[in-house]
Amino acid sequence: MARKAVIVGGGVTKFGVREATIFDLFQEAAKACSDDIPALKPSDVDGLIVCTTMAGRHSSALNTAPLVAHRLGIKPTSICIRLDTLCAGSNSGIIVAKGLVESGIAEVIMVTGAEKVYMPQRWETNYTQLATNDHDWDSAMGLGVPPPFFAMIAKMHMKRYGTTKEQMAHVSVANYNYGSTNPKAHFHPKTLTMEEALSARLIAAPFGLYDCCPLSDGGSAVIISSAERARELSDRPLVYIRGTGQHATHSMSAGWPGETLAEWPHLKRAAEVAYKNARVSPRDIDVAQTHDCFTISEIIEVEELGFCKKGEGGAYVASGAINIDGERPTNTDGGLLSHGHPFGASGARQSLELCKQLQGRAINQVKGAKIALTHNLSGTCAQHTVVIYGTEPVK
Numbered sequence: 154m155a156r157k158a159v160i161v162g163g164g165v166t167k168f169g170v171r172e173a174t175i176f177d178l179f180q181e182a183a184k185a186c187s188d189d190i191p192a193l194k195p196s197d198v199d200g201l202i203v204c205t206t207m208a209g210r211h212s213s214a215l216n217t218a219p220l221v222a223h224r225l226g227i228k229p230t231s232i233c234i235r236l237d238t239l240c241a242g243s244n245s246g247i248i249v250a251k252g253l254v255e256s257g258i259a260e261v262i263m264v265t266g267a268e269k270v271y272m273p274q275r276w277e278t279n280y281t282q283l284a285t286n287d288h289d290w291d292s293a294m295g296l297g298v299p300p301p302f303f304a305m306i307a308k309m310h311m312k313r314y315g316t317t318k319e320q321m322a323h324v325s326v327a328n329y330n331y332g333s334t335n336p337k338a339h340f341h342p343k344t345l346t347m348e349e350a351l352s353a354r355l356i357a358a359p360f361g362l363y364d365c366c367p368l369s370d371g372g373s374a375v376i377i378s379s380a381e382r383a384r385e386l387s388d389r390p391l392v393y394i395r396g397t398g399q400h401a402t403h404s405m406s407a408g409w410p411g412e413t414l415a416e417w418p419h420l421k422r423a424a425e426v427a428y429k430n431a432r433v434s435p436r437d438i439d440v441a442q443t444h445d446c447f448t449i450s451e452i453i454e455v456e457e458l459g460f461c462k463k464g465e466g467g468a469y470v471a472s473g474a475i476n477i478d479g480e481r482p483t484n485t486d487g488g489l490l491s492h493g494h495p496f497g498a499s500g501a502r503q504s505l506e507l508c509k510q511l512q513g514r515a516i517n518q519v520k521g522a523k524i525a526l527t528h529n530l531s532g533t534c535a536q537h538t539v540v541i542y543g544t545e546p547v548k
Contacts, residue, residue, distance in 0.1 A: 157546045158251040158394045159383045162189040163375030163505040168493035169339040170271045171370035175205070175212040176224050178267040178372035182498070183225045186263070186374040192386050193261075193376065195225070200232040200262035202250055204242030204497040208235075210281050211269045221265065231259035237497070239285055240444065241399070241529035241538035242266050243373060244500030248397045248540065250377035260382050266497035267372030278368055286533045287405040296406060299446060300365055302533050304357040307449035310415040311359065313464070318359055320467030321448035322350035325363040325490060327475050328445060332487020334516050339369045339493030364448040369493030373501035375508070380546070392511045395524075395543045396431025398423040401536040420457040420530070420537040427526075428459075431541035432548075435459030438541075439522040440510050441481055442503035444530045445488040451475075454528060455483070458539075477517050485510065485517040503527040504540065511544050 164185020208214040243266035329345035332338035353361035400423035452466035461469040475483040507525035
């Protein structure tokens, strides 16, 4: 019988403005992971995938994987690498870990991500972000700083499909209210009203403050193993990695694959591959974690993921479909908007939330959840990553 990779459990640090080094954050995430899986010993972990983008510039941490392995007291024998796909870092790491486990190369892999993003001199972070896309082209025009770029996307979606600021505010309100119950979230215990969302100070038209995710420090770690090893490490229900998809079509905006910035065919394609591999369809997804770096992102994502028709994302979120009692609860731990976004840590944080959902132990539990989906975009929406989990393996 073919080996099946599962997510066993994991841990997340407090996200926010942290007086901590990047190694403190990796260690804190690993400790939380160990606490979540008490039977796990350092000697059980034969593989380590470290996911971070800013470690070199902000923390002077190059050759990061061996440094983290030493700090965590583990001695990998199958794989020890650093992986950088910016916001999709640790979800990319989970895709790699799945392949290593199912091929028999590794048995138990820790996928961990952390970033020290918030810097006292704000220009440092913005300058670093300019290096995450094509430095000769888009960065010279300032497109590496996300709010203006995604504001252009929002304006195009509003013009083409009639999306409104009120519909975008529904995303903010839902995700902040999810995050208000999550003590690890950057903005816990803040809730949000529609009035607050719509009257917030302007950041980049049409975005107000609550349309934008914050600069957050934080770390996360999850354990990926074979189903057989998972039964030895935990008595919780198994959560299988059913299918994955990742699509990158361009680096600079001149290579955008859609007719306008309001169309994200590269996300649609990544989702199609993941659905095919997982042998499910959009209607099978019970709970989702999408990349809500901005409110418009979640609106476009629910469209391209097939949760609603193209152009109807605004009405879909405003209908309450993303709420806990809605058709498809989304970003149930607060998402990027409330939980925060330390780039390399976000994917594993999302995946741990879905692991808990499918094991029936999430804070904002979706009743009877069996199939779950996580999604990240990276850079100036250049790459999309989708991972689908389930309580049963693909037959």
